[in-house]
Amino acid sequence: MNDRAIGEALLSHLSIIGQVSNEDADAILGLGGEVRSLKRHEDILKPGDAPKWSVVVLRGFLQRYGSRRDGLRQIQSFYIPTDAPSLETLHIEKVQSTLCAVVPSDVCLVLHTDLHELMERRPNIRSLIWRESLVQSAIFREWLTRNSRLTADARMAHLFCEIFVRSCAVGLNDGESCEMPVTQEMLADALGLTGVHVNRTLQSLRETNMVEHKNGRLFIHDFKRLAAYADFDPGYLHLRR
Amino acid sequence: MNDRAIGEALLSHLSIIGQVSNEDADAILGLGGEVRSLKRHEDILKPGDAPKWSVVVLRGFLQRYGSRRDGLRQIQSFYIPTDAPSLETLHIEKVQSTLCAVVPSDVCLVLHTDLHELMERRPNIRSLIWRESLVQSAIFREWLTRNSRLTADARMAHLFCEIFVRSCAVGLNDGESCEMPVTQEMLADALGLTGVHVNRTLQSLRETNMVEHKNGRLFIHDFKRLAAYADFDPGYLHLRR
DNA sequence: CGGTTACTTGATAAGACTCAACATTAGTGG
DNA sequence: CCACTAATGTTGAGTCTTATCAAGTAACCG
Numbered sequence: 180m181n182d183r184a185i186g187e188a189l190l191s192h193l194s195i196i197g198q199v200s201n202e203d204a205d206a207i208l209g210l211g212g213e214v215r216s217l218k219r220h221e222d223i224l225k226p227g228d229a230p231k232w233s234v235v236v237l238r239g240f241l242q243r244y245g246s247r248r249d250g251l252r253q254i255q256s257f258y259i260p261t262d263a264p265s266l267e268t269l270h271i272e273k274v275q276s277t278l279c280a281v282v283p284s285d286v287c288l289v290l291h292t293d294l295h296e297l298m299e300r301r302p303n304i305r306s307l308i309w310r311e312s313l314v315q316s317a318i319f320r321e322w323l324t325r326n327s328r329l330t331a332d333a334r335m336a337h338l339f340c341e342i343f344v345r346s347c348a349v350g351l352n353d354g355e356s357c358e359m360p361v362t363q364e365m366l367a368d369a370l371g372l373t374g375v376h377v378n379r380t381l382q383s384l385r386e387t388n389m390v391e392h393k394n395g396r397l398f399i400h401d402f403k404r405l406a407a408y409a410d411f412d413p414g415y416l417h418l419r420r
Numbered sequence: 421m422n423d424r425a426i427g428e429a430l431l432s433h434l435s436i437i438g439q440v441s442n443e444d445a446d447a448i449l450g451l452g453g454e455v456r457s458l459k460r461h462e463d464i465l466k467p468g469d470a471p472k473w474s475v476v477v478l479r480g481f482l483q484r485y486g487s488r489r490d491g492l493r494q495i496q497s498f499y500i501p502t503d504a505p506s507l508e509t510l511h512i513e514k515v516q517s518t519l520c521a522v523v524p525s526d527v528c529l530v531l532h533t534d535l536h537e538l539m540e541r542r543p544n545i546r547s548l549i550w551r552e553s554l555v556q557s558a559i560f561r562e563w564l565t566r567n568s569r570l571t572a573d574a575r576m577a578h579l580f581c582e583i584f585v586r587s588c589a590v591g592l593n594d595g596e597s598c599e600m601p602v603t604q605e606m607l608a609d610a611l612g613l614t615g616v617h618v619n620r621t622l623q624s625l626r627e628t629n630m631v632e633h634k635n636g637r638l639f640i641h642d643f644k645r646l647a648a649y650a651d652f653d654p655g656y657l658h659l660r661r
Numbered sequence: 662c663g664g665t666t667a668c669t670t671g672a673t674a675a676g677a678c679t680c681a682a683c684a685t686t687a688g689t690g691g
Numbered sequence: 692c693c694a695c696t697a698a699t700g701t702t703g704a705g706t707c708t709t710a711t712c713a714a715g716t717a718a719c720c721g
Contacts, residue, residue: 245565249651253565267558270551275558275656309550310511312557317508317516319560324486324494327567327612331709362667371568373710378669410490415516572677603699617677619701 185287186210188235192261193307195348196314196417206301212289217280224265224278232288234265239284240360244368245276254369255319257281257342257361261349266312269294282360282395314417321415326371329409331380334370336409339390343399344413355402360395426528427451429476433502434548436589437555437658447542453530458521465506465519473529475506480525481601485609486517495610496560498522498583498602502590507553510535523601523636555658562656567612570650572621575611577650580631584640585654596643601636 186208193199193207212232217223223234226246241258255276258264264278269291280286298305318341325337339359346357361369367377385391389405391398399405427449434440434448455478458464464475467487475482482499496517499505505519510532521527539546559582566578580600587598602610608618626632630646632639640646 245561247565247569247651248653251565251569253569255561255564267554270547271554271558271658276561306511309553312550313508313512313553316553316557316560317512319557319564320486320496320517323496323560323564323567324488324492326564328488328492328494363669364667374667375669375711376709379709382669410488412489417512604701605699614678615700616679616702620677623701 182211183208184237185212185214185235185289188237188261188287189263189289191349192235192263193304193311195419197307197310197419199307200303203301203304203307206297206304210289210293210297212287212293214285214287217284217286219281219283220279222277222279223286224268224274224276226273226275226277228274229272230265230268230274230288231292232290233263233268233294234278235287235289236260236262236264237285237287239286240281240358241278241284241286242281242361242365242369243276243278252368253371254365255322256315257359257369259342259346259349259351259358263311266308266315269308281365310417317415317417331370331372331376332383333409334372335366335377335380335384336390336405337411338366338370339392339397339399340402340406340409340411340413341416343397343402344416344418348416348418355400356396356398358395359392359397366392423452424449425478426453426455426476426530429478429502429528430504430530432590433476433504434545434552436660438548438551438660440548441544444542444545444548447538447545451530451534451538453528453534455526455528458525458527460522460524461520463518463520464527465515465517467514467516467518469515470513471506471509471515471529472533473531474504474509474535475519476528476530477501477503477505478526478528480527481522481599482519482525482527483522483602483606483610484517484519493609494612495606496563497556498600498610500583500587500590500592500599504552507549507556510549522606551658558656558658572611572613572617573624574650575613576607576618576621576625577631577646578652579607579611580633580638580640581643581647581650581652581654582657584638584643585657585659589657589659596641597637597639599636600633600638607633 190204190207224230236258238260241264242254243256243264244252244254246252268274298308325334329337342359343357346352351357363377364374367374381392389401431445431448465471477499479501482505483495484497484505485493485495487493509515539549566575570578583600584598587593592598604618605615608615622633630642
């Protein structure tokens with residue numbers, strides 16, 4: 180893990196949603212922070228926490244979920260390397276959800292003071308980071324639409340499209356496959372279904388030969404057909420190019 | 421509509437989620453903009469638009485919704501007076517959803533350039549506006565959880581709690597009632613249900629004597645019980661005090 | 662290995678949807 | 692201001708998707 184890994188991750192994350200000048204890139208690459216290795220299922224943020232840093236994912240796979248007093252659980256996001264899952268703590272002190280590692284992961288904790296200093300010095304970076312938090316917002320809206328309006332099969336297909344497109348955007352795909360080390364129970368908690376139904380839905384999707392989820396990996400056999408099936412439009416991810 | 425109405429609306433909106441100093445308040449009150457009256461069902465923003473201004477609601481009731489190519493529609497938010505529904509256009513050019521008036525409404529269009537200039541001059545206001553956009557994000561996450569995990573009755577109860585609490589926060593309630601001029605079909609589009617089922621759900625809620633929705637108004641007869649029923653926790657609204 | 666976690670299957674029930682009709686209300690033009 | 696029309700709200704019957712419960716199998720971990 181070299182010293183520039185932190186800045187490189189954030190730079191690559193910001194580059195996929197906007198233009199970064201050379202000067203801005205240099206400034207970002209100068210960022211440092213504490214690297215922390217997380218064990219499977221280890222929390223890095225819990226409701227009530229008020230961290231002095233934001234997280235950048237360097238390796239692994241994380242999820243954000245909310246727990247209600249009545250015990251219901253809703254996964255609100257998945258995070259892959261280069262994602263910055265808790266930028267909102269820059270302006271909202273108290274965290275409301277749990278951020279935890281799905282598999283062993285490395286994250287970097289970048290101090291808010293460092294980020295604020297960087298944004299003060301490079302206003303374009305501030306705009307980009309702000310923009311990033313607004314893209315997250317758009318993604319939440321899409322998750323809302325997905326879980327409110329689609330059938331189980333389409334929901335799953337749509338989520339698979341999202342994870343695959345996001346993975347490709349930062350080069351984390353291996354041809355037609357990418358990491359998605361989640362259990363069926365987690366898929367259920369993300370999609371608003373039960374584990375049993377997820378199992379059956381996965382089988383029915385597999386039978387269409389469009390997509391397969393096994394051994395914690397996603398195998399996309401026919402992206403075009405899958406995207407059409409879920410009516411997936413990547414616009415909400417606001418990717419450049 | 422006096423000249424200060426615009427700033428007053430935004431000031432009151434920002435004040436409920438954070439501390440505004442006297443100097444900041446004065447700066448906000450100096451904001452101007454074009455006031456536009458919207459007819460019932462009139463759009464102010466459509467997918468593909470790239471406005472040079474953001475909207476502040478002065479009077480009426482607005483909604484934001486996304487339409488998918490397959491024709492499905494999902495309402496993603498309701499906006500009451502003082503709300504600022506399109507602050508995200510400050511950093512994301514292209515709008516993805518439709519913003520439209522549910523009933524005749526007055527909105528103010530505040531130029532991005534004016535907002536940027538204000539935020540440049542008063543960094544605290546920038547933090548507050550950023551924070552506001554992050555609170556919106558938290559609200560989207562709660563809508564996701566609501567529509568993914570709750571039964572129809574609890575969903576409706578939860579939404580009613582939100583609208584009532586938000587209305588009270590800006591003094592728009594009349595005792596135990598507040599404006600909510602939406603049709604049952606709109607409730608369906610917001611909650612991920614069908615119109616028919618919304619009708620039956622409303623009846624069943626009415627029978628519990630906790631809440632009633634009629635003539636475009638919400639009548640909360642027993643907020644405590646309603647909140648407990650929906651396990652409503654207002655924390656996600658990030659209201660001060 | 663032994664125990665836990667994850668996945669799979671079957672049977673049944675509940676919640677929500679669809680379709681179709683009708684009642685009521687609100688909006689519009691004569 | 693009334694009559695007409697469109698939009699909204701209501702009801703019933705039947706269906707389908709998804710949840711629930713219960714059990715068993717496979718994979719993984721210490």
